[in-house]
Structures are given as C-alpha cells and as structure tokens.
Amino acid sequence: MQGGxxxxxxxxxxxxxxxxxxxxxxxxxxxxxxxxxxxxxxxPSHRDKRRKKLISLVHALWKAHPExxxxxxxxxxxxxxxxxxxxxxxxxxxxxxxIHSIMCHKRNRKLTTITQxxxxxxxxxxxxxxxGVVTTDITYxxxxxx
Numbered sequence: 001m002q003g004g005x006x007x008x009x010x011x012x013x014x015x016x017x018x019x020x021x022x023x024x025x026x027x028x029x030x031x032x033x034x035x036x037x038x039x040x041x042x043x044p045s046h047r048d049k050r051r052k053k054l055i056s057l058v059h060a061l062w063k064a065h066p067e068x069x070x071x072x073x074x075x076x077x078x079x080x081x082x083x084x085x086x087x088x089x090x091x092x093x094x095x096x097x098x099i100h101s102i103m104c105h106k107r108n109r110k111l112t113t114i115t116q117x118x119x120x121x122x123x124x125x126x127x128x129x130x131x132g133v134v135t136t137d138i139t140y141x142x143x144x145x146x
Contacts, residue, residue, distance in 0.1 A: 005039050012036070051093075057081065058093045069101040070094050 008029060015025045026036055044052075054077075061073050068076070074090040077083055094100060124133055 005042065009039055054083075054085070054089065055093055055097070058090055059097060059099070062094070062099050066102045072101075 008031065012022075012025055012029070016022065022036075023033075026033060057077055058073055061076055062068065065072075070091040071087050073094070074085055074087045077085055077090070124130070124135075127133065
C-alpha cells in the first residue's frame with residue numbers, strides 16, 4: 001500500500017529528527033528492518049507504471065465520454081493507443097475509481113394508429129342480456145384453393 005508506506009516513512013523521519021533510535025521506532029510501529037530499507041529503496045515496477053498510465057487513460061476517456069462503459073473504453077484504448085488490454089482490467093480500474101457509464105434509457109412508446117374511419121360502436125357493451133352472444137377466436141381457417 002503506497003499511501004501507508006509514505007505516511008509511515010514521514011513519521012519515521014520525524015522521529016529520527018527528534019534523535020530517537022531507529023530500532024525503537026521500528027519496533028513501536030512493528031515494522032521489520034528489512035521492510036523499512038525496502039521502503040527507502042522503493043522504485044515503481046513496470047506493472048505499476050503501466051497501471052498508472054492506464055488509470056489516467058481510462059479517466060480521461062470517461063471524462064470525454066461519460067456514456068461509455070468499460071467495454072467501449074477498453075476498445076477505444078486498444079484501437080487508439082495500440083495497447084494490449086482486457087475488458088476486465090478496465091472494469092477493475094473503473095470500479096476502483098468509482099466511475100461508471102451514464103445509462104441512456106430507451107423509451108418504448110406505444111404505437112398510435114391513424115384511421116380514416118371513425119371507430120365502430122361496441123354493440124355487445126350496450127346489451128343487458130348476454131345469453132345469446134357467442135364470441136370466438138379463429139386462429140386457423142383452411143381455405144380450399146381452386
């Protein structure tokens with residue numbers, strides 16, 4: 001964790017400037033000597049540098065096109081910058097940054113029919129006694145040809 005390393009190193013430097021012994025400081029923080037010296041000589045790896053570059057690319061693309069999802073952003077980075085990159089990597093970066101695409105909801109509008117004739121009146125609705133009324137549904141009627 002890079003932030004934690006930097007915080008602990010600054011506190012150790014402060015304690016050393018106040019003339020405390022290094023071994024006493026490290027034992028108080030429960031940090032091994034080897035870890036402390038590794039922190040002093042820390043240099044970001046190739047993977048860390050690439051990840052930092054990808055984070056800035058993803059964030060810049062998302063700022064320019066907030067409607068893009070992780071698939072679209074990954075595709076744009078692959079095409080524009082010729083980088084090998086999986087969709088999952090971009091998804092991970094976006095979730096770590098707390099960003100996501102702005103969804104555009106499509107509205108399904110009801111179709112309206114335009115007729116030239118006025119609608120016929122509902123004759124069944126006007127009847128008081130429905131005992132003589134037969135309603136059917138014809139789904140298939142075979143017609144003889146010729």
